[in-house]
Amino acid sequence: MLTVLITGGAGFIGRYVAKALVEKGYRVRVLDSLIEQVHGARTAPTGLPAEVEFIRGDVRDEAAVSRALKGADYVIHLAAEVGVGQSMYAIERYVSVNDHGTAVLFQALIDNPVKRVVVASSMSIYGEGLYVDEEGAPAENVLRLPRVGNGSWDPLDAKGRPLRPAPTPEWKQPTLASVYALTKYVQERLTLTVAPAYGMEGVALRLWNAYGPGQALSNPYTGVLAIFASRLHNGRAPMIFEDGNQRRDFVHVEDVARAFVLAMEHPAAAGGVFNVGSGQDRSVSEVASLLAAAMGRPGIAPEITGKARIGDIRHCIADISKIQRELGFQPQTRFDDGLAELAAWVAEQEADDKVQAARGELEARGLVA
Ligand code: UD1
Numbered sequence: 001m002l003t004v005l006i007t008g009g010a011g012f013i014g015r016y017v018a019k020a021l022v023e024k025g026y027r028v029r030v031l032d033s034l035i036e037q038v039h040g041a042r043t044a045p046t047g048l049p050a051e052v053e054f055i056r057g058d059v060r061d062e063a064a065v066s067r068a069l070k071g072a073d074y075v076i077h078l079a080a081e082v083g084v085g086q087s088m089y090a091i092e093r094y095v096s097v098n099d100h101g102t103a104v105l106f107q108a109l110i111d112n113p114v115k116r117v118v119v120a121s122s123m124s125i126y127g128e129g130l131y132v133d134e135e136g137a138p139a140e141n142v143l144r145l146p147r148v149g150n151g152s153w154d155p156l157d158a159k160g161r162p163l164r165p166a167p168t169p170e171w172k173q174p175t176l177a178s179v180y181a182l183t184k185y186v187q188e189r190l191t192l193t194v195a196p197a198y199g200m201e202g203v204a205l206r207l208w209n210a211y212g213p214g215q216a217l218s219n220p221y222t223g224v225l226a227i228f229a230s231r232l233h234n235g236r237a238p239m240i241f242e243d244g245n246q247r248r249d250f251v252h253v254e255d256v257a258r259a260f261v262l263a264m265e266h267p268a269a270a271g272g273v274f275n276v277g278s279g280q281d282r283s284v285s286e287v288a289s290l291l292a293a294a295m296g297r298p299g300i301a302p303e304i305t306g307k308a309r310i311g312d313i314r315h316c317i318a319d320i321s322k323i324q325r326e327l328g329f330q331p332q333t334r335f336d337d338g339l340a341e342l343a344a345w346v347a348e349q350e351a352d353d354k355v356q357a358a359r360g361e362l363e364a365r366g367l368v369a
Pocket of ligand 1: 082121122123124207208209221222223224225227228240241242246284309313
């Protein structure tokens with residue numbers, strides 16, 4: 001029986017990956033420190049299959065990591081701090097957990113090598129995604145300018161006309177616009193640089209916005225759909241940054257888990273980077289109203305704040321043709337079905353709404369403008 005170590009495996013994505021691997025007959029071990037922001041006061045993980053061996057420990061703790069690696073054949077590295085906005089003030093914590101943590105993992109892997117390490121990278125490393133101008137010509141390395149007065153939220157071409165977002169392929173150069181993005185890029189590069197130097201294979205998955213049941217609803221720094229769900233559940237309006245027309249790709253967490261299994265098993269994945277999304281893009285306003293309807297709260301209109309979070313990107317949408325072509329990945333969850341499932345799950349949950357306090361943290365530091 002082959003053993004897979006999942007760092008951060010008690011988190012939202014990790015639990016789904018663990019379940020998928022157990023179902024495929026792997027022995028699964030999870031190393032997770034159960035950080036309070038995600039897991040609350042819990043001292044034991046919830047939602048992991050009973051077969052999973054759980055080790056409570058920090059990915060920066062050499063002894064814990066070495067213990068967790070004993071007998072492992074594969075590593076899926078998910079342990080990370082994940083809030084883009086929060087990374088802009090909790091700099092030391094983000095760099096420490098994400099980058100020092102990955103360094104400790106690879107230091108330990110030198111003495112306990114595995115066949116393959118799959119790391120969760122992020123679409124945020126692209127910064128602004130790929131754009132096209134009015135003539136359809138691609139524009140790379142687009143930068144977002146501070147919005148002045150009633151100016152455009154969208155990046156502009158040289159003639160001052162808004163550029164349109166286009167699906168972003170893996171060859172687009174990274175533009176690191178937040179501390180979070182920087183730390184994810186370091187994780188990705190450490191994996192792809194160090195693994196082959198020691199006879200291991202490295203793979204990086206650049207994830208778009210994962211959603212689904214089990215996302216930490218009381219964590220105000222989690223993804224936008226969980227934040228909106230928590231607000232609506234408490235009868236409050238979702239707060240939309242900018243004008244709500246910013247676009248993302250929302251991918252169901254079970255599809256993300258399938259991508260991890262493929263990235264771990266498929267011979268063609270070795271050494272590669274792959275985008276993981278649904279292949280369909282949506283605006284933040286659109287998902288706010290679809291979610292309100294799915295949750296039976298169509299009367300709660302979102303509040304459009306007209307302010308941007310520093311470090312946020314405007315648009316980034318996914319080109320998933322590489323993972324489809326090379327690994328045979330196919331997203332299986334329709335967005336409507338995913339939202340209905342999310343709504344049914346949220347209805348059963350307690351969710352402390354801490355979003356206002358989190359926004360206050362950003363505002364106090366001048367990180368919302
Ligand atoms: C998210 C993840 C990041 C992951 C990336 C790719 C979080 C916190 N961030 O980044 O870890 O690597 O996807 O999968 O999960 N928004 C609002 N109102 C809110 C919150 C957000 O309007 O209350 C807007 C944001 O301004 C942004 C969009 O929603 O335009 C998405 O934000 P968010 O869910 O935080 O994610 P990303 O920055 O896309």
